[in-house]
Amino acid sequence: MAFSIYDFSTLTQSIHDGLSSRLSPTGTLAMEWAIVGIVILLFVAVFGLFLVYAERKVCAFFQQRLGPMRVGPWGLVQTIADFIKLLMKELIQPARADKFLYNLAPFIVIIVTFLAISVIPFAKGLQAFDFDIGVFFVTSITAVGVIGILLAGWSSNNKYSLIGAMRSGAQIISYELSVGLSLITIVIMAGTLQLSGIVEAQRAGWFIYRGHIPAIIAFFVFVIAGTAETNRGPFDLAEAESELTAGFHTEYSGIKFAFFFLAEYVNLFIVSAMATTVFLGGWMALHVGNLEGFNHVMDLLPPVFWFFIKVFFVIFLIMWFKWTFPRLRIDQILTLEWKFLLPINLFNIILMTVIVLLGWHF
Amino acid sequence: MNNLVMFFILSGLILVFSVMTVLTRRILRSAVFLLFVLLATAGLYFMLDYMFLAAVQLTVYAGGIVVLIIFSILLTSHISERAAMAGKWPMIASAFVVLLGAGVTLYTIYSYVFKASAEPAIPSTMKSIGSHLISYGEDGYALPFEVISVLLLAVMIGAIIVAKKEVK
Numbered sequence: 001m002a003f004s005i006y007d008f009s010t011l012t013q014s015i016h017d018g019l020s021s022r023l024s025p026t027g028t029l030a031m032e033w034a035i036v037g038i039v040i041l042l043f044v045a046v047f048g049l050f051l052v053y054a055e056r057k058v059c060a061f062f063q064q065r066l067g068p069m070r071v072g073p074w075g076l077v078q079t080i081a082d083f084i085k086l087l088m089k090e091l092i093q094p095a096r097a098d099k100f101l102y103n104l105a106p107f108i109v110i111i112v113t114f115l116a117i118s119v120i121p122f123a124k125g126l127q128a129f130d131f132d133i134g135v136f137f138v139t140s141i142t143a144v145g146v147i148g149i150l151l152a153g154w155s156s157n158n159k160y161s162l163i164g165a166m167r168s169g170a171q172i173i174s175y176e177l178s179v180g181l182s183l184i185t186i187v188i189m190a191g192t193l194q195l196s197g198i199v200e201a202q203r204a205g206w207f208i209y210r211g212h213i214p215a216i217i218a219f220f221v222f223v224i225a226g227t228a229e230t231n232r233g234p235f236d237l238a239e240a241e242s243e244l245t246a247g248f249h250t251e252y253s254g255i256k257f258a259f260f261f262l263a264e265y266v267n268l269f270i271v272s273a274m275a276t277t278v279f280l281g282g283w284m285a286l287h288v289g290n291l292e293g294f295n296h297v298m299d300l301l302p303p304v305f306w307f308f309i310k311v312f313f314v315i316f317l318i319m320w321f322k323w324t325f326p327r328l329r330i331d332q333i334l335t336l337e338w339k340f341l342l343p344i345n346l347f348n349i350i351l352m353t354v355i356v357l358l359g360w361h362f
Numbered sequence: 363m364n365n366l367v368m369f370f371i372l373s374g375l376i377l378v379f380s381v382m383t384v385l386t387r388r389i390l391r392s393a394v395f396l397l398f399v400l401l402a403t404a405g406l407y408f409m410l411d412y413m414f415l416a417a418v419q420l421t422v423y424a425g426g427i428v429v430l431i432i433f434s435i436l437l438t439s440h441i442s443e444r445a446a447m448a449g450k451w452p453m454i455a456s457a458f459v460v461l462l463g464a465g466v467t468l469y470t471i472y473s474y475v476f477k478a479s480a481e482p483a484i485p486s487t488m489k490s491i492g493s494h495l496i497s498y499g500e501d502g503y504a505l506p507f508e509v510i511s512v513l514l515l516a517v518m519i520g521a522i523i524v525a526k527k528e529v530k
Contacts, residue, residue: 131413140417143425157441
């Protein structure tokens with residue numbers, strides 16, 4: 001089996017050939033679904049746990065502490081231990097909750113994150129679905145995720161949960177606009193909505209460099225709006241522990257709480273991966289103009305590593321926000337979106353259109 | 363074969379959840395079942411390789427309208443509320459309307475000759491979406507586009523009037 005870490009399409013093709021030579025077309029399809037599902041499931045679990053660990057470490061360093069150090073070397077196994085603890089906890093259900101919706105809500109939230117991950121190009125050929133409207137699909141599927149949060153808050157039959165869910169919902173719906181518009185700014189340049197096409201269009205240079213001023217503005221808007229959409233600090237007032245206990249997931253325990261918790265961190269990954277794919281060149285290596293030698297050295301690192309280096313850069317940026325800025329009030333959050341980010345964004349789209357039409361980009 | 367199985371699964375979901383939407387007495391559950399109906403419809407569009415329409419279905423119906431419905435339910439109703447059972451005459455009247463609607467729909471579907479097309483799906487590139495949206499020729503959406511923008515403007519003015527505080 002020919003396999004190269006630089007191009008995953010040979011691997012996926014050989015798996016497909018191997019399966020179709022042994023199974024019927026239907027069987028092949030079912031097997032491929034199962035493989036993709038298991039891979040994404042494993043990725044979500046492992047990466048989510050790692051992000052929780054990373055968050056605790058980053059937070060600790062910002063506060064001049066060491067963070068988890070006891071379980072495993074540098075506390076690496078800490079989050080796995082925490083997760084086992086969560087799995088063994090009793091599942092408590094409020095007596096007067098709407099049982100069906102209460103149990104459904106965490107699944108909606110986690111399924112939406114799976115769907116969003118399935119279109120992200122991790123490396124050349126390493127992408128579960130390559131829709132011709134990939135960018136649009138990601139923004140539309142995350143719009144469904146908010147329903148899970150609203151249902152969780154309402155069905156718990158708890159005032160704190162309800163208020164938390166309403167705040168979360170209002171915030172996510174508002175910031176969806178900025179996320180979508182800042183992505184559209186780059187789509188104008190790329191000329192395609194397909195994620196693999198967007199990455200391919202950045203072979204000559206990352207969009208944040210080629211689109212200069214409007215692209216940089218769009219990148220900042222996207223990172224701010226993405227932070228708000230994942231309900232992370234400084235926009236985490238929906239779960240402001242001093243006033244709302246834990247917001248919409250107050251009444252959840254054990255594995256169902258773990259679903260919300262995991263989904264939050266995986267959403268952080270999705271936002272960073274979208275920022276990477278659309279603005280920072282996806283899995284493309286860092287190339288500088290005509291410096292042949294430098295470009296060759298950069299090409300030695302496989303694309304999948306480049307992807308994760310950039311993703312971790314954006315994740316670190318967003319974690320930096322959380323542990324540096326004080327939490328905003330709900331009116332400040334909505335003002336920031338509707339009175340600042342949205343007008344900036346609309347103006348930015350016009351600016352980008354003019355630059356593309358006049359050919360002023362690199 | 364695969365497509366047929368998927369079609370029956372999706373249309374089965376649509377049928378079951380449509381019925382459950384109107385039969386449940388808890389209003390938020392009914393909104394959630396409606397969401398499932400809309401998601402399954404998006405699945406049908408995905409099956410037809412019409413990704414753009416599927417994503418529009420997800421954004422506008424699942425992400426927009428259902429969220430709006432859920433928001434208004436969250437603001438207005440309590441979890442313990444149940445819809446009252448309808449009386450005898452409203453039940454008979456609605457059964458009559460349902461039968462009439464089903465009859466008209468079935469008659470239209472069975473009297474129309476559907477031509478199967480073997481042509482591959484046209485990829486919805488940015489260029490084709492954009493040019494169709496503002497073209498006023500055949501297959502153009504310029505008129506609906508403009509009508510919707512006028513409607514949205516009216517809605518926006520209405521919302522501002524409703525939300526504006528009265529000057530005392």
